[in-house]
Amino acid sequence: MTTGFWHQVTAVINRDLLRERRRGDVLWITIPFGAIALLLVPLAIGTDAILLRQIGPGMYWVIVMLFGVLVAVGKASSETLPQQDASALLGLDPAAGFVGRAASATLLLLIFETVVGLVAVGLYDVSIVGVPWLIITLLIVAIGLALLGTLTGSIVNSTSAGTALVPLLVAPLSVPLLLGATQSYEGLRLGHSILSWVLLMAAVVLVVAIIGVLTARPLQET
Amino acid sequence: MTETLLVELSKVGVRIGSTQILRDVDLEIRAGEVVGLFGANGAGKTTALRLMATLIRPAQGTGRVLGADLTSPERYDVRRRIGMIGHTPGIFPELTLGENLQYAARVAGVPTDRAGESLAAVGLAGASDRLAGASSHGMQRRTEFARELMIDRSLLLLDEPHSALDRDAVDLVEGLIARKAAEGGAVVVVSHDRDRINKIAHRSVELSGGTLS
Numbered sequence: 001m002t003t004g005f006w007h008q009v010t011a012v013i014n015r016d017l018l019r020e021r022r023r024g025d026v027l028w029i030t031i032p033f034g035a036i037a038l039l040l041v042p043l044a045i046g047t048d049a050i051l052l053r054q055i056g057p058g059m060y061w062v063i064v065m066l067f068g069v070l071v072a073v074g075k076a077s078s079e080t081l082p083q084q085d086a087s088a089l090l091g092l093d094p095a096a097g098f099v100g101r102a103a104s105a106t107l108l109l110l111i112f113e114t115v116v117g118l119v120a121v122g123l124y125d126v127s128i129v130g131v132p133w134l135i136i137t138l139l140i141v142a143i144g145l146a147l148l149g150t151l152t153g154s155i156v157n158s159t160s161a162g163t164a165l166v167p168l169l170v171a172p173l174s175v176p177l178l179l180g181a182t183q184s185y186e187g188l189r190l191g192h193s194i195l196s197w198v199l200l201m202a203a204v205v206l207v208v209a210i211i212g213v214l215t216a217r218p219l220q221e222t
Numbered sequence: 223m224t225e226t227l228l229v230e231l232s233k234v235g236v237r238i239g240s241t242q243i244l245r246d247v248d249l250e251i252r253a254g255e256v257v258g259l260f261g262a263n264g265a266g267k268t269t270a271l272r273l274m275a276t277l278i279r280p281a282q283g284t285g286r287v288l289g290a291d292l293t294s295p296e297r298y299d300v301r302r303r304i305g306m307i308g309h310t311p312g313i314f315p316e317l318t319l320g321e322n323l324q325y326a327a328r329v330a331g332v333p334t335d336r337a338g339e340s341l342a343a344v345g346l347a348g349a350s351d352r353l354a355g356a357s358s359h360g361m362q363r364r365t366e367f368a369r370e371l372m373i374d375r376s377l378l379l380l381d382e383p384h385s386a387l388d389r390d391a392v393d394l395v396e397g398l399i400a401r402k403a404a405e406g407g408a409v410v411v412v413s414h415d416r417d418r419i420n421k422i423a424h425r426s427v428e429l430s431g432g433t434l435s
Contacts, residue, residue: 004331011328015314015321022316022353085277086312086366090329090373091302217298221279 005096012092012100016075017107026071026108034067034116038123049125056124057189061181064113064141069170071112072105072149077156084157084220094216098150102212105146113138130188133198137184140201144177147208151215158219176204226253228288228377228408229274235282236269243269244432247283251377256399256409258419258426265429267412268309271379274410275306288376302330305375309382311362315355319346319365322354326369340368344394359386367395378402378409384418396422 020026041059042052079087087097117138120126128134152169180201187194229251236244243266251257261267272278276287276297285292288300306312313322323337341350344364354362363386370378383395399409399422413419419426428435 007331008329011325014328015317015325018321019314019316080310080312082308082310082312083314085272085275085306085308086326086369087329088277089275089301089304089306090326091331092329 005093008092008096009100009103012097013104013107016101016104019078020075020104020108025074026112030067030071031112031115034063034112035119037063037067038116038119042123052124053126056120056126057185058182059124060117060120060126061141061178061185063116064109064181065145065174065178067116068109068112068142068145069149069152069166069174071108072102072146073153073156073166073170074149075105075108076101076150076153079157088220094220095213097220098154098212098216101153102143102146102150102209105150106142109142109146110138113142127189129185130194133184133188133194136198137181137194137201140198140205141177141181144201144205144208145174147205147212148173148177151208151212154212154216154219173204173208177201180204227251227286228253229286229410231273231280231283231285233283234273234280234285234292236266236273236278237281238269238278242432244273244280244429245282247432247434249427249434251408251410253376253406253408254403255425256403256411256423258416258423259410259412259429260414260416260419260426261412261429266432267429268381270429271306271308271381271410271412274377275304275379276301302373303376304379305370305373305377306379307363307366307370307381307383309385311354311359311366313354313362313365313369315353318351318353319357319361320350322365323369323372327372330373332373336372337368340372341365343371344368345390360388360391363387364391364394367398371398375402376407378407379412380409381412382414383411384413384415 038059148170152166155169156166180197184194184197187197227250229249231247231249234244234247235242259267259270273280274287276292279293288303290296290300319341320337323340324334327334327337338350341347344367346361346364349361384392387395402409411419411423
């Protein structure tokens, strides 16, 4: 990967973050809806504090997974065909486009995780434990979801099946991330080592990243 | 390959899904040529432009653009030398006109200060901070022409380049087309306005039912 490659990655990140700043899809739509989804659970099952504390971390990760993938898929599939053509004719390396879109989605997902996490702490009285490992877990989940969503968005763009494919593609690949994230938090809470779960999530991230980079060009051409 | 031959299509067919859009297309375009491409709606003009832009591969026949085989990875290497302005603007409405050009410059690896110069060249010097989505269709098209000025292109593919443009902009576009041809590049212009294109084109071809005549 050359200097030109990373230059293109930076250009795509700048472009996507500028677009998000002006559209506000994540900041003004997805984050409030994520917070509302967390708020609806206590309204539905009642205000049993002990129960809420028990299910809080799991609810948080489920919300992060569902909304997180939607954020990344939305970002990846928001380019029109003329915009994609124009970028291709500027010489944009499809792999650089993939990495740039995934990186900008990662930044947005970290904001989403942080804000929704604060809401979860307030509503469910979730305790914050093992901060360094928790940050690593949040970061890996954000990267994983961003890569997964960006890859899915690229596939959606390149097929006539459209968004109907999203659940089929995302569900199996997000399971290890959801499992890793919930078990990591549980391990931190109980004072156990979470290294194996972190490694599992990192392996998933690595696999999706490799698939995304290797398929970027063929997906652009279909 | 003949050195001055920029586009060579031989018996080319293009399928999109189960539909045959182009069939048995033979076309040669040489350096310095301006070629008009006519045809009714749905004749395959836009597909022909995207084919020449290396953005889609032929299903039948053989084709080379700027020396690159349309079915081999070498086509990626020539893309930066091909400019295309489609019927729908390929710029980002959430970015300003200036930001759109700066993005293009960064990706293409040209100095970003050329963005301002190119905008000025198409009469948009004072509109750099204007959001593309809040700009008129004509201003968006001018911005796309500014992008093509900024990057050194050998082949320009233009789909209805005169639409939504005022008289000054039309003069500017026709000047750009003539300049590109004089510099040794080639231009393909798709249009329904035969009279206007016949004045600037060296020759013209017609697509009908996916076949060139």
